Amino acid sequence: MAPRKKGKPKLSVWKFASCDGCQLSLLDCEDELLTIAGEVEIAYFVEASRAMVRGPYDLTLVDGSITTPHDAALIKQVRRASRYLVAIGTCATSGGIQALRNFHDVKEFAAAVYAHPEYLETLPESTPISANVPVDYNLNGCPINKRQLLEVISAFLAGRTPVAPPHSVCLECKIRGNICVLVLGTPCLGPVTHAGCGALCPTYHRGCYGCYGPKETPNTLSLSSWFSSRLGVSEPDLVRAYRKFYANAPEFRLESKIHEK
Ligand code: SF4
């Protein structure tokens, strides 16, 4: 990754289909945000500032998935205006919880919710940013971890590759000294889920439900086998376990389909 040239780098933050939680993670950086604001020109960040400076941008953070023809066209413009583009959060990196539509006919959902669905302009699937334009880095999480976000921003500004752990939530869980909830009988997706949250849920004695998405080379087959043989988890509940925040991630999508009747 080549370091950028002189002058304050321009940062832009764009929102597509999402709850805004990942943008709030950036605002939640508080003290660090002031340092970031001193290092970059916040050129476009509607949730934080009325200033709207036109591109090109040195670093663009994109929150949300692509669900409409308008957004499918806009993300291409954003990509063209950005030197580096980082997708942040579950929606942008995988399609989000709204990607549950990908397993059904979205027209049926629209007809059930809206009196006049014919006025809607929506795509049949919710897709990650990487399915629409090239992405320089994907930062998982629902929402993202602010420390990881700061690492990604610092890395891109310094012209280096971000350091992100490739291991599962289990390792973070062990580092915290937690008693494993899986061996106590609670289904936990920690063994197949990407680290980053600090094992938040098992620390409070509940199973992980996979909101940081699949880790590298997740052994979902083995975990499903443990869930069903040791914990008595039914096939429909196995489908539900994988079909949550990262339902559209290829590894979880495939595993949920295996258990779908
Ligand atoms: S509680 Fe979950 S995340 Fe923690 S070690 Fe057990 S399986 Fe892994």
Ligand code: SF4
């Ligand atoms: S433990 Fe699992 S569900 Fe809980 S915050 Fe971490 S990744 Fe998300």
